Amino acid sequence: MSGLNEFPLGEFQLIDWIRQRSAPHLQVPVGIGDDAAVLAPTAGEEVIVTTDMLMDGRHFIVGQTPPELIGRKALAVNLSDIAAMGGRPLAAFISWALPRHTGRDLAQSLYAGMAELAKSFDVAIAGGDTNSWDGPLVISVTLVGETVGGRRILRSGARPGDFIFVTGPLGGSLSGRHLTFTPRVREALDLAQRIEVSSMLDLSDGIASDLRQILNQSGVGATLEARSIPIHADVDHTLAESERLHRALTDGEDFELLFTASPAEAKQLLAHPPQGWRPIHVGMIDTQRGCRIRTENGVETLPPGGWEHSID
């Protein structure tokens, strides 16, 4: 295995460098080095697939964001999506367009950040596509996982009367946490083992916006309790309390899970919480469509307030 400073120049050699660092994985009989990878999902389970593309200048800035954290995030956002389906991640596929003159060092640092996170979740880096060009860095990760116990948790299963939970405090992520968050894979598996979760997603655009995905797909409404929304310590403490709440609802990039459960399942969960973390009950699913929030001033409509990237 060559040291970093002797690292050779070609794409084939970079792929070899990565392959030499890939640990074998029981469920990946064929990894890097053939036309495609071969995975062996657990018998009886379905396969879960998600993909995210991150671009320099859009999701991070090369030269400002440490490349290890860029690589880490590219995998972490995908782990978060597999968690949101109640799944177990298995294998990651990494495609990148590397800037021609700095690509080699950049690739090694990106890889280091990804590999460390992959290892901590027992995820194989099983393939990808390595390219160099004159453009900015683009990194696209596809993550393949599997269901656990044959159960997939969708956005469409929320029912009136269900409790709404989140896995942790919200807001202020863009000050740094969005690069270092721990995807809630273990929490999702904890939940799947304990109760029947009726719907789930991961919070990327802020709860005020993301909750609507569940409401729309489930054909229900919701009322959140302002005093129950957990505001992250990263949200500026000098702001007025109403502004801090607004940040928690709309900042985005929280990557906590939001999930719902029937009253019976929810009470079971609250009575016997998982080890090491505590589901936070933030509101209820209603029959009345739309999203509301109860503050000390009464119940009011909660506008999405989430951000959406414009194409034009």
Place this chain on the structure above:
Amino acid sequence: MSGLNEFPLGEFQLIDWIRQRSAPHLQVPVGIGDDAAVLAPTAGEEVIVTTDMLMDGRHFIVGQTPPELIGRKALAVNLSDIAAMGGRPLAAFISWALPRHTGRDLAQSLYAGMAELAKSFDVAIAGGDTNSWDGPLVISVTLVGETVGGRRILRSGARPGDFIFVTGPLGGSLSGRHLTFTPRVREALDLAQRIEVSSMLDLSDGIASDLRQILNQSGVGATLEARSIPIHADVDHTLAESERLHRALTDGEDFELLFTASPAEAKQLLAHPPQGWRPIHVGMIDTQRGCRIRTENGVETLPPGGWEHSID
């Protein structure tokens, strides 16, 4: 469903536009619209995953290459990789970085080219990630398939005495065929049903280069027969015959399959060829390492001559 001219501006709307065009697929219980897609591979089969990233200025030129053909190729190269494993493709995941000011029209044309090819191979477009930016177009496609009859065909299975075959004529692809080729998915499935294929890959860098992947991974050598190499009609007819052969061996982007089979299996295949296409016997696997070619001048070493993209 909105018409093309009323197409709305946001990324969410583009995703909706694509979702509305997605046909249901029996093996894709959850497609676009949740945190991740869910696939249901056939019981007892393994899962095959491949991914390719194509970039403007590197693999195509926006403004010169019709966008439908860019989209088509982004999927076709992945279909070719699944074929090379002897697999059946199931579901494609499309991530793209779209140029901000032309992204909407471009995306629709790219999608049209992909969707038509996907349909012809019964492949679902099951997810992806849509972004816009100020950079050039980048498309990354991940394709998930499954083994057929529990058999995966690797590059490492060639044995001395095996016959070497290709599925069609070689060379001259860059004059246009590289954008319009038919990935050899059906041919691979034909083979898998008829004989035991000992090794296989798809020809992307030229047989002189790609064959080495099989030789190295199988620990064997090979001798090709110059007079048996099928030279594609796209190779310039005004060139000398030796130059035309060189083109066939090294041009690349053929996307024909190269495969090997034991003498007994090979004879079976030649005696009972598949319907509609004919495997072409181009050489033999040897015990002597390295790659050789037999011409009218005798046997000589065949240099790789394939192209490799440099990273620095």
